[in-house]
Amino acid sequence: MKIAFFGPRKIGKTEGLSEKVAGAIQNLIAEGGANIFLFGERDEFVDLCYEAVTQFKENYPQLRRICVRGRDELLVRSRMEEYTARYDEMCYPEAFNGKQIVPVAACREAMIDLCDAIVVYRGGNEAEINNVAAIYAKKCATGQNKMVIDLT
Numbered sequence: 028m029k030i031a032f033f034g035p036r037k038i039g040k041t042e043g044l045s046e047k048v049a050g051a052i053q054n055l056i057a058e059g060g061a062n063i064f065l066f067g068e069r070d071e072f073v074d075l076c077y078e079a080v081t082q083f084k085e086n087y088p089q090l091r092r093i094c095v096r097g098r099d100e101l102l103v104r105s106r107m108e109e110y111t112a113r114y115d116e117m118c119y120p121e122a123f124n125g126k127q128i129v130p131v132a133a134c135r136e137a138m139i140d141l142c143d144a145i146v147v148y149r150g151g152n153e154a155e156i157n158n159v160a161a162i163y164a165k166k167c168a169t170g171q172n173k174m175v176i177d178l179t
Contacts, residue, residue, distance in 0.1 A: 030055055031065040031095075031138040033164040034072025034148035044148070047178045049079045051146055055176075056087060063091045065142055066114070067134045072148050077113075091115045095138050139167045144174035 030052075038044065055061035064080045066073055077092065084090045094114040110117060120137040139145065145164055169175055 028055065028059050028061040028144065029063040029065060029142040030061050031067070031142040031145045031164075032073050032076040032147075033135065033138075033145060034070065034076075035150055036070040036072075038071045038075065038148065038150055044150075044178070045075060045079070048075055048146070048148075049082075051176050051178060052076070052079050052083060055144065055146075056083060056090070059144065059174075061144070062087075062089055063093060065093050065095050065118070065138050067095050067138050072150075076146065093118050095120065095141065096134055135164060136167070139164055139171070139173070142173065144176065146176045146178065149177070149179040 052061070052064075064076075066077055080090060080092055084092070092114045093116045094110055095118045118141070120141065147164055
């Protein structure tokens, strides 16, 4: 089972939210058989989810952390080492072939298409771009009959 995460750029991390994230991921692993976790843009909520998955990976070494993005030559030259150290794998969706720069919204849509379930959090400023993305992701995933876990 593949899981993607969507939330606001800034979350004001709290112990309660950290516990919700860890509980949702634990349940997805134990009850849903989740073993692949898709990460896109780096923001505080996605980083919180990444940290939780990384902790679970100590007990579940089969878990895979995958970064979904376009083939950006600038990234390849400047930050690929950082990404390959952080993630188990890089994913470049077929829809991005031939494109060096892929809009963030296209990456989000690709992640929704690739996953079986999404975890969303809508906190803070409702107009903030990643909060809008979380709301959009929830709507698209629901329309595709994918499981949605809303931690809001």
